[in-house]
Amino acid sequence: MKLESRVPDGPLEQKWDRYKFQLKLVNPANKRKFNVIVVGSGLSGASAAASMAELGYNVDCFCYQDSPRRAHSVAAQGGINAAKNYQNDGDSVYRLFHDTVKGGDYRSREANVYRLAQLSTNIIDQCVAQGVPFAREYGGTLANRSFGGAQVSRTFYARGQTGQQLLLGAYSALSRQIAAGKVKMHPRSEMLDLVLVDGRAVGITVRDLRTGQISGHAGDAVVLATGGYANTFFLSTNAKGCNVTAAYRAHRRGALFANPCFTQIHPTCIPVSGDYQSKLTLMSESLRNDGRIWVPTAKADSRKPGQIPDGERDYYLERRYPSFGNLVPRDVASRAAKGVCDEGRGVGPSGLGVYLDFADAIGRMGVDTIRDKYGNLFEMYEKITGEDPYRVPMRIFPALHYTMGGLWVDYNLMSNVPGLFVLGEANFSDHGANRLGASALMQGLADGYFIIPYTIGDYLSRAGTCPVDTSHAEFKGSAEEATSRIDRLLSIGGTRTPDSFHRELGRLLWDHCGMARNAQGLQQALERIPALRQEFHADLKLIGVASDLNQTLEKAGRVADFLEFAELLCRDALTRDESCGAHFREEHQTPEGEAVRNDEQYTHVSAWEFTGVGQEPTLHKEQLQFDNVSLSTRSYK
Ligand SMILES: Cc1cc2nc3c(=O)[nH]c(=O)nc-3n(C[C@H](O)[C@H](O)[C@H](O)COP(=O)(O)OP(=O)(O)OC[C@H]3O[C@@H](n4cnc5c(N)ncnc54)[C@H](O)[C@@H]3O)c2cc1C
Numbered sequence: 001m002k003l004e005s006r007v008p009d010g011p012l013e014q015k016w017d018r019y020k021f022q023l024k025l026v027n028p029a030n031k032r033k034f035n036v037i038v039v040g041s042g043l044s045g046a047s048a049a050a051s052m053a054e055l056g057y058n059v060d061c062f063c064y065q066d067s068p069r070r071a072h073s074v075a076a077q078g079g080i081n082a083a084k085n086y087q088n089d090g091d092s093v094y095r096l097f098h099d100t101v102k103g104g105d106y107r108s109r110e111a112n113v114y115r116l117a118q119l120s121t122n123i124i125d126q127c128v129a130q131g132v133p134f135a136r137e138y139g140g141t142l143a144n145r146s147f148g149g150a151q152v153s154r155t156f157y158a159r160g161q162t163g164q165q166l167l168l169g170a171y172s173a174l175s176r177q178i179a180a181g182k183v184k185m186h187p188r189s190e191m192l193d194l195v196l197v198d199g200r201a202v203g204i205t206v207r208d209l210r211t212g213q214i215s216g217h218a219g220d221a222v223v224l225a226t227g228g229y230a231n232t233f234f235l236s237t238n239a240k241g242c243n244v245t246a247a248y249r250a251h252r253r254g255a256l257f258a259n260p261c262f263t264q265i266h267p268t269c270i271p272v273s274g275d276y277q278s279k280l281t282l283m284s285e286s287l288r289n290d291g292r293i294w295v296p297t298a299k300a301d302s303r304k305p306g307q308i309p310d311g312e313r314d315y316y317l318e319r320r321y322p323s324f325g326n327l328v329p330r331d332v333a334s335r336a337a338k339g340v341c342d343e344g345r346g347v348g349p350s351g352l353g354v355y356l357d358f359a360d361a362i363g364r365m366g367v368d369t370i371r372d373k374y375g376n377l378f379e380m381y382e383k384i385t386g387e388d389p390y391r392v393p394m395r396i397f398p399a400l401h402y403t404m405g406g407l408w409v410d411y412n413l414m415s416n417v418p419g420l421f422v423l424g425e426a427n428f429s430d431h432g433a434n435r436l437g438a439s440a441l442m443q444g445l446a447d448g449y450f451i452i453p454y455t456i457g458d459y460l461s462r463a464g465t466c467p468v469d470t471s472h473a474e475f476k477g478s479a480e481e482a483t484s485r486i487d488r489l490l491s492i493g494g495t496r497t498p499d500s501f502h503r504e505l506g507r508l509l510w511d512h513c514g515m516a517r518n519a520q521g522l523q524q525a526l527e528r529i530p531a532l533r534q535e536f537h538a539d540l541k542l543i544g545v546a547s548d549l550n551q552t553l554e555k556a557g558r559v560a561d562f563l564e565f566a567e568l569l570c571r572d573a574l575t576r577d578e579s580c581g582a583h584f585r586e587e588h589q590t591p592e593g594e595a596v597r598n599d600e601q602y603t604h605v606s607a608w609e610f611t612g613v614g615q616e617p618t619l620h621k622e623q624l625q626f627d628n629v630s631l632s633t634r635s636y637k
Contacts, residue, residue: 001256003410005109005622006410007109012628015111016118016119023454025461026460031055032056032057032058033465035059035218035466036058036219037059037203037204037217038060038061039061039063039223039246040061040063040223040226040227041068042167042444043444044424044425044426044443044448046068046170046171047444047445048223048448048452050170050174050176050183051173052456054173058184059183059184060183060219061183062191063186064187064241065187066187075237076162076163076166077162077163077286077377078285079286079438079441080124080157081096081439082124083096083121084120084154086142089153091154093114097110097117097629098629099149099150100113101626101629102634103148103581104432104433104435104581105432105434105580105581105595105597105634106599106626107580110626111411113430116439119451120446123442123445131172134156134165144156145286145373146327147437148288148329149324149327149436150327155438160376166441166445170448189207190209190245191206192207192214192485193205193249194250194255195216196254196417197466199417200417200418201222201418201419202220202419202468203219210549211547212547214479216470216476216479217470218466220463220464221460222421223452224246224407224423225448226426227424228402228406229244229247231243232506232509233263234502234503234505234506234507235272235277235279236400236401240278243562244561244562244565246426247407247422249561250415251407251565252610255407255422256408258405258407258408258428258605258622259404259428260569260572261405261569261583262432262434262583263404263569264331264434264435265398265514265515266282266401267334267336268284268396269283269396270283270384270396270397271353271397272399280400283380283394285330286373286377286437287358287377287394288333290361290365290370290374291357291394292318292357293317293337293354293357294314294355294393295314295346295347295354296308300344300345305355305393306392314340314345320592321637322637323637329436330434330436332636334398335593353397354396354397355393356393358370358389400510405572406429407422407427408428409429412458413427418459419466421455423447424440428605430443432581433580433581434582485557486546488537489557492539494538494540494541497552498542498552498555498559501532501535501559501563502555505566508529509525513570516586517583517584517586518586518587519574525566526567529563530614536563540556542556571608571617575606577598578602603623603626604621605621605622606620607621608620
C-alpha cells in the first residue's frame with residue numbers, strides 16, 4: 001500500500017490557499033443531495049457538523065453522551081493557541097509553525113502544521129463572533145498567557161474553562177442547524193462498526209444505549225471525531241467515557257492507525273491517592289505561568305514545604321532549562337519530575353509528587369489577581385485534596401493525558417479508506433511525538449470549522465452519492481457481528497468485572513509503555529496482553545441485559561477493544577527504536593537523560609494495518625520531509 005499524503009506543491013506559505021482553489025466544489029443546490037455522518041460532538045465534531053450543515057449538507061451527528069454539550073472537550077482548561085501576536089512579542093504564523101514542529105520533535109508533517117498555524121487566527125475571530133467570553137485586558141482587548149514550549153504569549157483563554165466556553169460556541173452553531181433541520185442529532189448512540197461497500201466508507205453500525213437496539217446508518221461520507229485513547233491506560237485525565245472503540249473498529253475495517261505509541265503524559269496532575277481511584281485530575285499547564293516547581297534538595301526530606309528554606313529547595317526546571325524554565329514542554333517537564341522522584345526527592349505520602357508553588361506569584365501580584373486567573377482550578381484542587389493552594393503549594397505528578405497518535409489521514413483529513421475522514425484528537429495529524437499545550441483545541445477547531453468544509457466537497461463531488469442504503473448486505477452483516485459480540489460478552493458468566501481487567505491493563509501499560517520504555521519491558525507487556533485478553537474472554541462477569549441501559553456492558557465492549565489496541569500501542573513503541581518527544585526509550589538518551597532521536601531511520605510516520613487479532617500488523621511508512629525547518633536536537637536550555 002502506498003501512503004499518499006496529498007501534500008500540495010508550492011511554497012509552504014501558499015500551499016493551503018492554492019490548494020483550496022484547486023479543490024472541486026459542490027454547487028449549493030447539489031449540497032442538499034449529500035448526507036454526511038459525523039461521529040462525535042466535541043469541538044472537532046460539533047464544529048464540523050455545524051459548518052457542513054451551514055453549507056447545505058444533511059448531517060447525522062452521533063455521540064454517546066446524553067447531550068453533545070457533554071463531550072470530553074468540555075473539560076479543557078487552560079487555553080487555545082493562535083498566532084495573533086496581540087502582545088507584540090515576536091509571534092507570527094511562522095513561529096507557531098516552528099514551535100509546533102520542534103515541540104513535536106520533528107515527527108509531524110510540515111504542510112499540515114503550517115496550515116494549522118495559519119488557521120489559528122481565524123479560529124479566534126470565529127469564536128469571538130460566536131460570543132465566546134475569552135479573558136480580556138482592562139481596556140477590552142483579548143488577553144493572552146503562555147504555555148509550554150513557547151517564548152511568546154499566544155494562548156487565549158476563558159479562566160480555566162476554555163474548552164467549555166468554546167464548546168458552548170460550537171454547540172450553539174450545532175443547535176441552530178438542529179433547529180433548522182439540517183443536523184439530526186443522535187445522542188446516547190455508540191458507533192460499534194464502520195460499514196464499507198467496495199472499499200468505500202458508506203455508514204456506521206450504532207447501538208442505542210437506552211434500548212440496546214442495533215441499527216445501521218448510511219451516508220455519502222463518514223467523519224470520525226471521536227477523541228483520543230488515553231483511557232487505554234485506565235487512569236488518565238480524560239473523562240471516564242473516552243475510549244478507542246470507534247477508531248479501533250475503523251482500523252479493523254482497514255483504516256491505518258498511525259503512531260499509536262505517541263501518548264502524552266502531562267506533568268501537572270493531582271497525584272494518585274489510592275488503589276481504588278478511577279480517574280486523575282489535571283491541573284492546567286497555565287498554572288506554570290505563575291507557579292514554580294520544586295522539590296527539596298535533600299532526599300527523603302519530610303519537613304512541611306513552608307519549613308524548607310529557599311536555599312534547600314531545588315527549582316529543578318529553572319535550574320536545568322533557564323531559557324524556558326517552568327514552561328518547558330510537557331514531555332520534558334514530566335521526565336524531569338519522574339527523575340527527581342526516582343532520586344528519592346519526591347514529596348507527599350507516596351513520594352510521587354513535586355510542588356507547584358504560588359507563594360512568589362501571590363506575593364508579587366496579590367491573591368486577588370491569582371484568584372482571577374486560576375480561581376476555579378484552585379477550588380477544584382482544594383475540593384479533591386483538602387489542601388488550600390493559596391496557602392500551601394500544590395502537589396502534582398505526571399499522568400496520561402492526550403494521544404498524538406490516531407487514525408492516519410492525508411492532507412484532506414481523509415484516511416486511507418475512501419470516504420472516511422478523521423478529525424481532532426482521533427487523527428494523528430499535527431502534533432508529532434509531543435503536543436504543545438493549548439494546541440489540541442486549536443487543531444480540533446481548525447479541522448472542523450476550516451478544513452473539512454473544503455475537503456469534503458472535493459471528495460463528494462468526485463465520489464458522488466453513495467449507491468447503497470442500509471438494506472445492503474454489508475449493513476446487515478455488520479449489525480449481526482455487533483449483536484453477536486455483545487451476546488458473547490454477556491454469556492461468559494465469569495468472576496471479574498470489566499474494570500478489574502481494565503485496571504490491570506492500565507497498570508501494565510503505565511509500567512512498561514508509560515513515561516519511560518525499554519525493549520525488555522515492552523516485550524513483557526506484549527506477552528502479557530494477549531493472555532489478559534484471553535482471561536477477559538473467559539472470566540468476564542457482566543450483569544443486566546443487552547436490551548436496556550447497561551453501562552457495564554458498554555464498558556465491557558470498550559475494554560475488549562482496549563485489550564486489542566494495547567498490543568498495537570506496545571508493538572509500535574517497540575518498533576520505534578529511538579527516543580522522540582513523549583516516546584522515551586531508555587536505551588536512547590544522553591547522559592543528562594534527554595531524548596536521542598534517530599533521524600536516519602525513524603523520520604517517518606508509522607501507519608499500521610490490521611491483519612487479525614493477535615496477528616503481527618503490517619507496518620507502512622510515510623516518510624516525513626523537512627524543507628523549511630532543519631532537524632536539530634531540541635533544546636530548551
Ligand atoms: C482535563 C483536560 C484538559 C485539557 N485542556 C486543554 C487545553 O486547555 N487546551 C487544549 O488545547 N487542549 C486541552 N485538552 C485536550 C483537548 O481537550 C482534547 O484533545 C480535545 O477537546 C478533543 O476534542 P475532540 O473533538 O477531538 O474529541 P472529544 O471532545 O473527546 O469528543 C469526542 C466525541 O466523540 C463521541 N464518541 C466517541 N466515541 C464514540 C462512539 N464509539 N460512538 C459515538 N460517539 C462517540 C463522544 O460522545 C464525543 O462527542 C485537555 C484535555 C483534558 C483531558
